[in-house]
Amino acid sequence: MMLLAAACTKKERISYGLLDQELYEDKTLKTKNKNESEYISILYTNLYQKPISPNELYKTQNVVYSIGDRTLAYEMLLSNYFNQGTVQIPSNNNMRGRLDSFVLDTYKRFYLRYPSEAEKTWFRNYIQANPDASVEMVYTAFAASDEYSFY
Amino acid sequence: MKRKEFIQKAGLLAAGGVAAPYILPGGRLFARSNTPLADHVVLVMFAGGVRQQEAVLQRYLDDSQGVNSAGNIMYNLLEGAVPVSKIAYGTTAAGGTAGGQPIPRLLSQTLQKQGTLFREMRAQSAGHYVGLNTLITGNPGTAQGLKARPNFPTIFEYLRKHAGYQASDCWFIGNTIGNSTPLLNSSEHESYGLQYGGNFFAAPLTFGSAGKDVLSNAKPYSDEELAPMYAMKNFLDQNFGLNPEQFLSVRNNPEERTRIKEWMRDVYIRLANGQIPFPPVNGGGDSFNIGMAAEVLRAFKPKVLVVNMSAVDGCHSNFTGYLQSLHRADHATGWLWDQIQRNIPEMSGKTMLIVAPECGRNLKPNPIQDENDWYAYDHSDPNALRVWGLMAGPNVPQDLVVGSETSPSGRLTDIVPTIAHALGIKDEVMNAGLLDPLARSLFDRI
Numbered sequence: 157m158m159l160l161a162a163a164c165t166k167k168e169r170i171s172y173g174l175l176d177q178e179l180y181e182d183k184t185l186k187t188k189n190k191n192e193s194e195y196i197s198i199l200y201t202n203l204y205q206k207p208i209s210p211n212e213l214y215k216t217q218n219v220v221y222s223i224g225d226r227t228l229a230y231e232m233l234l235s236n237y238f239n240q241g242t243v244q245i246p247s248n249n250n251m252r253g254r255l256d257s258f259v260l261d262t263y264k265r266f267y268l269r270y271p272s273e274a275e276k277t278w279f280r281n282y283i284q285a286n287p288d289a290s291v292e293m294v295y296t297a298f299a300a301s302d303e304y305s306f307y
Numbered sequence: 308m309k310r311k312e313f314i315q316k317a318g319l320l321a322a323g324g325v326a327a328p329y330i331l332p333g334g335r336l337f338a339r340s341n342t343p344l345a346d347h348v349v350l351v352m353f354a355g356g357v358r359q360q361e362a363v364l365q366r367y368l369d370d371s372q373g374v375n376s377a378g379n380i381m382y383n384l385l386e387g388a389v390p391v392s393k394i395a396y397g398t399t400a401a402g403g404t405a406g407g408q409p410i411p412r413l414l415s416q417t418l419q420k421q422g423t424l425f426r427e428m429r430a431q432s433a434g435h436y437v438g439l440n441t442l443i444t445g446n447p448g449t450a451q452g453l454k455a456r457p458n459f460p461t462i463f464e465y466l467r468k469h470a471g472y473q474a475s476d477c478w479f480i481g482n483t484i485g486n487s488t489p490l491l492n493s494s495e496h497e498s499y500g501l502q503y504g505g506n507f508f509a510a511p512l513t514f515g516s517a518g519k520d521v522l523s524n525a526k527p528y529s530d531e532e533l534a535p536m537y538a539m540k541n542f543l544d545q546n547f548g549l550n551p552e553q554f555l556s557v558r559n560n561p562e563e564r565t566r567i568k569e570w571m572r573d574v575y576i577r578l579a580n581g582q583i584p585f586p587p588v589n590g591g592g593d594s595f596n597i598g599m600a601a602e603v604l605r606a607f608k609p610k611v612l613v614v615n616m617s618a619v620d621g622c623h624s625n626f627t628g629y630l631q632s633l634h635r636a637d638h639a640t641g642w643l644w645d646q647i648q649r650n651i652p653e654m655s656g657k658t659m660l661i662v663a664p665e666c667g668r669n670l671k672p673n674p675i676q677d678e679n680d681w682y683a684y685d686h687s688d689p690n691a692l693r694v695w696g697l698m699a700g701p702n703v704p705q706d707l708v709v710g711s712e713t714s715p716s717g718r719l720t721d722i723v724p725t726i727a728h729a730l731g732i733k734d735e736v737m738n739a740g741l742l743d744p745l746a747r748s749l750f751d752r753i
Contacts, residue, residue, distance in 0.1 A: 183547060189555050219521040221484050224492045224507025225474070226556035228564050232571065235525035278542060282535075289535040297539035303547040305555055 181268040186306035192217040194307075195230070199299055202265060203243040227300050234296050251291050255280050266298040340734030344702035344750070345659035348726045349604070350462075350613045351643065352442055354593065354636035355620035356435065356686045358668035359693040361633060363426050364712075368393055371626065371672065372681045380634045383414045383641025384662065384697060385424070395679060396630035398588060405678070406631055410588045413641040418660070422699025423707040425749065428717035430666045433691035435620070436487055438665025438719065443479075443491055443613060445723030445742040454487050457494040459741045462723050463505030464493060466611055469735040475563040476610040477505035478603050482596040482617055484509045492557060496741070504557035505611075506567070510599035511592045514574060523575035525568065537561040570606045574599075584650075586642040590635035593618045597639040601646045608653050611726060614643075615665075622668060626681040644699070659700035659729045663722060667691045694719060698749060702729075709753055720746035 190198065196216050200208035208216070216233065223229035237243055251258045259279045263271040271279070283289045298304055360370040362381060367390045368374035378390030390396075395406035431447035432438050440448040446459040460468075463477040481488040493504025512518055528536075559567060577583050585598035593616035600614040616636050622629035640662055648655045670690035672682030696717055699705075710716030720743035727736035728748035736742065 215517045216521050218484060218512060219518050221489055222509035222512035222518065224479070224489065224504065224557045225559050225564065225567070228559060228567060229522075231564065232522045232525050232568055235528065235568075236522055239524050239526045275546065279539075282539065282542075286535050286538075288531050289539070290532070293532060293536040294539060297536045297543060300536075301540050301543040301547065302549045303543060306547075 205244045343731035344729045346657040351662045352615035355617035357664040363695045381637035396634045422703045425696040425717040427710045427715040430692045430694045441719045456490045460499035464499035464503035467503040469732045474559045478612045480600040480614040481509045501554040502551035586639045625677045661698045663696040667693045725749040
């Protein structure tokens with residue numbers, strides 16, 4: 157008992173006084189472009205909420221690489237994904253019923269950052285004024301945008 | 308048209324052209340440096356390293372295998388009698404000897420007869436990638452690295468910057484994503500670059516089984532559906548503020564992009580239904596590539612289209628296969644020209660075709676023998692710099708041969724100024740100061 161007592165020491169709790177921080181990207185710091193493989197795997201995980209298989213990734217990146225206009229290739233790819241019906245996206249009613257949070261969520265989902273007030277206002281007004289602006293088109297615009305190709 | 312007539316006509320055209328300014332799509336007024344000689348140009352990069360001896364010299368097996376059999380196996384392109392013995396360059400008929408069935412000639416008149424043949428040109432490199440670079444930049448590319456975009460502007464960039472063409476006016480149809488081929492649609496030159504690059508498809512991949520799996524299920528969106536997407540994307544892109552120099556790829560405008568996507572959807576459907584025409588004799592990826600190049604011509608009537616073939620490069624290990632590929636490449640090129648003349652009325656009679664290999668092949672063989680015990684050839688010696696060029700179409704003198712074995716005329720770096728000449732921006736391209744100093748328009752070598 158004495159030996160055991162001598163061997164046990166009270167663990168000292170160390171605190172550095174850090175506050176909880178929410179981390180997010182800043183668009184001005186996005187200077188590196190995603191290669192085809194990074195873009196496709198990030199996009200696939202984003203839309204399907206599961207990783208893409210290595211074979212599918214290899215095949216997809218080769219096809220994307222075979223097209224000179226990368227934006228065109230990504231738009232075609234997105235259109236194929238949306239046509240499969242298994243992508244995890246909110247409904248149009250859901251978007252229009254909670255527009256502010258949809259815009260916020262979409263910026264975080266694609267850009268890993270918060271929208272500025274100007275961005276929030278523009279999207280809110282644009283979607284309200286355009287009944288043809290569907291979730292699919294909003295997501296396509298984000299995924300095919302320049303900022304989504306950088307990190 | 309004979310030489311004298313050509314010179315008279317060319318002089319008149321040049322005088323008229325300089326006096327006739329034109330307005331770029333952006334509204335800027337330009338004085339043309341010369342009147343265009345054609346509305347469209349198609350360049351066939353033929354076809355993976357072609358040995359001069361089996362091409363224009365028509366020696367067949369004479370100069371390669373020590374077998375006494377000479378003749379022309381490229382009879383859609385070149386004038387000349389076919390070989391009469393040891394026929395192995397054709398297709399294989401059921402129960403027949405391998406390669407014993409030559410492909411029937413497609414064109415009623417050879418391209419040589421319809422145009423001008425430069426019998427003995429000089430390549431600036433014995434390698435594929437630098438050779439292809441030379442053909443599309445007009446620069447010898449001596450410092451050109453692999454896996455890097457061309458150091459000097461491509462013909463697509465010259466045309467888009469100086470003639471104001473859109474991306475969908477300029478196409479490169481490559482036959483692979485290997486060998487840095489997808490990088491050839493634009494240079495990284497600071498004054499040009501991707502903002503002026505041409506469209507690119509590696510057709511056997513984009514429209515082959517992988518492309519079909521990945522892209523053929525695209526939704527058909529209406530213009531009403533797409534308009535909000537492009538408005539939102541435009542807003543997002545403006546906010547991100549990417550400079551044109553930072554573009555990651557060539558860019559079509561939204562209207563062009565929508566048109567190309569609709570065309571791609573249509574192509575996948577027609578491919579599945581067997582409704583896309585291809586050269587009658589299947590030559591593998593090269594044939595498919597040429598067939599898809601014809602589809603692009605039909606759909607977009609581009610100002611310039613470059614298409615490459617490379618099956619001939621099998622000559623590194625299989626001479627018989629090389630002869631067959633050469634024969635098929637001739638067949639495919641003849642078919643493409645025939646399609647333009649007969650099935651694309653907007654381009655018929657208004658299109659200039661230019662055909663040239665990116666490099667030649669060695670004088671001496673390597674030790675590899677094929678099933679006929681024929682030796683294979685690599686490309687690394689001075690003989691691999693011996694090449695030829697052929698052009699046909701409006702304002703090209705017909706039935707004219709320029710240069711000979713003892714008097715070479717023309718360089719592969721001439722192809723870019725020739726295209727620029729044909730489309731009316733010769734001086735802009737020559738004065739950019741980025742070409743081979745020895746490069747000239749082939750019209751100026753006649």
